[in-house]
Amino acid sequence: MTKAKHGLMLLALSAACLSAHAAAPVSPAKQALVDQVLKLWNIDTIGQSMLQVPVADAVQQARAMLQGRAAPEKRDAAMNDIVGEAKAFMADATPITRASADKLIPTTIAPLLAERYSEEELKQLIAILESPVKKKFEAMLPEMQKTLGEGVAADTRAVIDPKLQGLKEKIGLRLRTAVTP
Numbered sequence: 001m002t003k004a005k006h007g008l009m010l011l012a013l014s015a016a017c018l019s020a021h022a023a024a025p026v027s028p029a030k031q032a033l034v035d036q037v038l039k040l041w042n043i044d045t046i047g048q049s050m051l052q053v054p055v056a057d058a059v060q061q062a063r064a065m066l067q068g069r070a071a072p073e074k075r076d077a078a079m080n081d082i083v084g085e086a087k088a089f090m091a092d093a094t095p096i097t098r099a100s101a102d103k104l105i106p107t108t109i110a111p112l113l114a115e116r117y118s119e120e121e122l123k124q125l126i127a128i129l130e131s132p133v134k135k136k137f138e139a140m141l142p143e144m145q146k147t148l149g150e151g152v153a154a155d156t157r158a159v160i161d162p163k164l165q166g167l168k169e170k171i172g173l174r175l176r177t178a179v180t181p
Helices: 003-022 028-041 043-066 072-116 119-130 132-179
Strands: none
Touching: 028 072, 028 119, 043 072, 043 132, 119 132
């Protein structure tokens, strides 16, 4: 056998072993544990989370664009319309991203969990996800974030507000320069 044929045979054998390994069946008990982890994790909301950032950025950019350029009543009316459009977009897009996640999770995330976690580790992960202490902590997150945010805002307002105002003025000047013929 030539070296080239031998190399090709080894390559084919390696590929066959890899594909057999990748397609290794998962026991029903382990699959049930993987399914339970996925249910507890609520990963199907990832699409909604991904949409929230650009939508919030678009609303914030619109708010900044209108600041100082429109009369308060027109600005407020425009912002109400923009926020309404953003909410309508999220209401329309969320089911689409959730359906996509629900479709992809079994073929992407579930195999990763099955491959990288033993049944014992999956049981431990379930115990963590079901933990009353974890649930209590997660329930406190909005309050903690709000409290910290308010504290940081109060603590830094004297320094940050003038800087933020300066930034808004610079952006406003740049926008006016860009739109002035």
